[in-house]
Amino acid sequence: MDTDEQEKMGRMRIAVAGATGTAGRHVVDVAVEHGHDVVPLTRSSGVDLTTGDGLAERLTGVDAVIDVANAPVQKQAEAFFGAVTRHLLAGEREAGVGHHVALSIIGIDDVPWGYFLGKVRQERLLTGADQPWSLLRAAQFHEFAEQALGFARLGPVCMVPRMRSQPVAAREVAQALVALAEQGPTGRVPDLAGPEVHLMHDLARRFSRARGLGRRVVPVPLPGAAGRRMRDGSLTAADDPTAVLGRTTFTTWLDGVADGR
Template identity: 40%
Template sequence: MRIAVAGATGNIGARTVATLERDGHEAVRISRSHGIDLLKGDGLDEALSGVDAVIDVTNGPATDPMEAITWFTTVTRNLLAAEERAGVRHHVLLSIACLYRVGGNAHYAAKRAQEEVVTHGPVPWTIVPATQFHDFAAMVAGWTEHDGAATVAPLLLQPVDPGDVAEVLAELAVGEPRGRYADLAGPETQDLVDMARRTHQAQGRTVRLIPTWDGLFSTEMAGKVMLPDPGNVRIAPTTFDQWLATQRSEPAPSTH
């Protein structure tokens, strides 16, 4: 199949392209570095010619709510309109598990708006709500790190491996549209502060971590709020320890 990946050069996008090509599919890379501007729609018609399915793993601004909502909805509408013109049969969107339990987060508000555009759009769809990735903790700590210290909220998560996410996206893209798919999560529950500590240790870094809710995440995410629905979850195989083994003295990759 000919499958396009929007956000093809990112953490998940690059893995998804590699997975598709490994399985014998033709992967079309959609990104600014490949001459395609999703905000303007430039280059989309040419890129989507003959494409059977599109996997959207794009990521945008996440701090200002209106800026984030405008970015995600504009990009998604442009993508869906071009897909309709090209006769694309399946739109697969990577989203976030527990998205509707958290109100005061700009990124979550934007992803909810993006889902609305997809569910009411012209192309049959599958939405894959994934938990946070294994590299999320180091990224969060990096946002606040200063003078050897970083603040990290004591979030309880069930993180998933980026490679496993790519495998599931590729698998679903070649099938029939599934609507809203089960939550995609890793096999174990983890504490975000401990994840950051262990990631830094594996990478040979020393960062003093300060557990606090006074920062990027609010107490509305406390307890089991960020854990997937146990009655509607697909458990990916790779554990956090297995992912850590690949991180020895390597910098944490960027993620969403």
């Protein structure tokens, strides 16, 4: 490989679907730190991923797409993730993009819950496509503890699903996704989780205290198979010897939140 080819391989043009979200912001930061050109695929950049409007123009000259698009949906999750994935794959095919990198969630096969069903739909569309892809499943981010406080709230009382989680730093997930884009199509790679298993309602309480929110957190066991799987650790990598574990603990992340970092 000559010098020009090496330089071309070293510097990539990476489009990030959901570039302003919890994971997306970190993906953008890491990609820029690695010297890549970043193309945000967001509504603010003129792209509607659910319809495909504005997508074609943004994918011109792109080497890889990292899909971390997200929406706080339950009943519409399959429709949302299905539409986004279909439009991205179609746009990539037309633009000649050589690699689609997707982020999914650990354990979703066994948790028949709205949001997770949407991610399963996303995975099936991707793995069934005739385009080069890589897929990383990760545990919930540390930020999920804050999000859980808003799921069901009545005044200061927050009802948080009783679930076991192995939260991971969003930046570590972003680093893994950018590394996949640089490496090239790999298929499904080992799952990524945090270094510790926790109960989510405990983390929500700790977040509330750290931020001085004064919330009263009530753990609620969700019914049915989905609730059982959330409680039995299916959403963790505890029994997976092939999983990769991040280094940032929830305590370390929370200390940063308390310090305003």
